[in-house]
Amino acid sequence: MEDVDAVSKVVHRRDGKTTAEVTYTENVDMPINKSMWKMMLGSTNDDCQELVKMLIEKSKRLKEAAKDSSQLCSAAQKLSAIPRLTLVGEDVKNETASKIASKAIKCAQEQMEMQNTVDEFIGRHSQILKQMLESGTEISEDFAWSFSFCVFGVQLFHFIAEALSFS
Numbered sequence: 001m002e003d004v005d006a007v008s009k010v011v012h013r014r015d016g017k018t019t020a021e022v023t024y025t026e027n028v029d030m031p032i033n034k035s036m037w038k039m040m041l042g043s044t045n046d047d048c049q050e051l052v053k054m055l056i057e058k059s060k061r062l063k064e065a066a067k068d069s070s071q072l073c074s075a076a077q078k079l080s081a082i083p084r085l086t087l088v089g090e091d092v093k094n095e096t097a098s099k100i101a102s103k104a105i106k107c108a109q110e111q112m113e114m115q116n117t118v119d120e121f122i123g124r125h126s127q128i129l130k131q132m133l134e135s136g137t138e139i140s141e142d143f144a145w146s147f148s149f150c151v152f153g154v155q156l157f158h159f160i161a162e163a164l165s166f167s
Contacts, residue, residue, distance in 0.1 A: 034074075036122075037062060037148040041071050045123035051130050055147075059139045065148035082107050 040048045056063045084104035087097050133139075 035148055037065055038071055038074070039118070039122055040126065041066055042075060043119050043122050045119040045126065047123040047126040047130065048119070051126040051133075054130065054133050055139065058133070059144045061141065061144040062139075062148050082111070 040052050043049070052066070056066055082104050084100050085108060087101040088105060090101075091097050
């Protein structure tokens with residue numbers, strides 16, 4: 001148990017011992033390569049799809065970015081992200097293969113739940129952007145550029161760091 005001295009902001013342990021000043025750091029190789037535009041292009045949310053159509057009609061830059069084949073490659077990579085799914089339905093008498101297939105299905109279900117959460121989040125923000133466009137807001141080049149090419153890695157980094165601190 002620890003007490004914090006409000007004036008000095010010093011933490012004192014009640015047991016009289018001192019806490020070692022050690023920080024654990026781990027390098028994590030994370031590809032942060034998606035712009036919000038790419039996320040919207042890959043979303044199955046109806047509001048996202050409607051917004052994408054509106055933005056493609058109104059912006060040449062976003063239309064060109066939507067034609068980028070890297071989005072197609074990214075979707076294909078997601079299909080192969082859980083390679084053990086290929087065991088589902090194969091040799092059902094093989095107990096080991098069935099266990100591996102069951103774990104793969106569970107992993108796929110977790111992935112779909114996470115993707116649904118992301119789609120819902122993006123969809124809510126898409127509704128706001130759609131309303132703004134429907135009320136006559138113009139799409140500036142700055143918006144089109146930042147939306148299609150800027151990666152929001154700093155925000156993601158802070159989110160991940162926060163999430164890891166609670167685990």
